[in-house]
Amino acid sequence: MIRLSKKVEYSIIALKYFAISKEAYLTAKEISKKYNIPHELLAKILQRLSKEKILTSNQGINGGYRLNKQPSDISLEYIIKLFDGEKGIVECMNGKNANECCIFDECTIKDPIVKLQKELESYFSSKKISDFV
């Protein structure tokens, strides 16, 4: 079918864990151990989520991360776009490449593909972290 990237998958796992966890702050190490996720990779993911204000972070020896948004306010679409980029469902619909496509005059599938993409985006934006809890 169609595949979520590991970054997105790990994000969901981690964000769900933040959502259900009572702890004030959780560390990358803790989560990576619990779910067997490569530590360095998860660390970068949490850093990114932190940069996006989805998490807040504390540095230093007792530091860690904490949710900064409601799980119901974090959509899958946001996470996917964050880590996989704003790629269109086909190459020629990438943000920057858009309309560069169709070397041939008659790209006959453009309109239905645009519709497809919009529907998928709307689907993924309706899916929230809270749906995973």
Place this chain on the structure above:
Amino acid sequence: MIRLSKKVEYSIIALKYFAISKEAYLTAKEISKKYNIPHELLAKILQRLSKEKILTSNQGINGGYRLNKQPSDISLEYIIKLFDGEKGIVECMNGKNANECCIFDECTIKDPIVKLQKELESYFSSKKISDFV
């Protein structure tokens, strides 16, 4: 977002062309020229579709392919699975790997992910080639 493979994209373009074309038989060369698709690649795609009885083929110098199914009977899900395989939305849900996942006991996102996958499959199986015509 989430990306259709070239094989799927080319399939849609070609199948739509078959659907709207009046010609009895169309060749891989003809379609690849018209839409600027690498000939060898499209040839393999049409061969595969032919093997699946979606197209019928004639060999020999005046040969080519012709639709063997109604455009409304060819779903996007079928095409995607055909060319990209029966991959799950996450690795651990691949046909053969299934349940091998979750080295850790508590894969907390399994059920919602299964639901996600089922919904996407149902969406893609509702999309037919006729929707692109």
Place this chain on the structure above:
DNA sequence: TAAAATACGACTATATTAGTCCGATTTAGG
């Protein structure tokens, strides 16, 4: 001041996808 955490960027390895190549078979027409 040492330990343990985040922060950040460059790098490498792996997997997937896209595309090519070669040779075989089929078939119509000169």
Place this chain on the structure above:
DNA sequence: CCTAAATCGGACTAATATAGTCGTATTTTA
């Protein structure tokens, strides 16, 4: 009966994207 042009099929290569690693700096508390 031979040639051209098509399908058939598998092995191969190239390009790209994803996954994961490494090194180093900074922050903070005990």
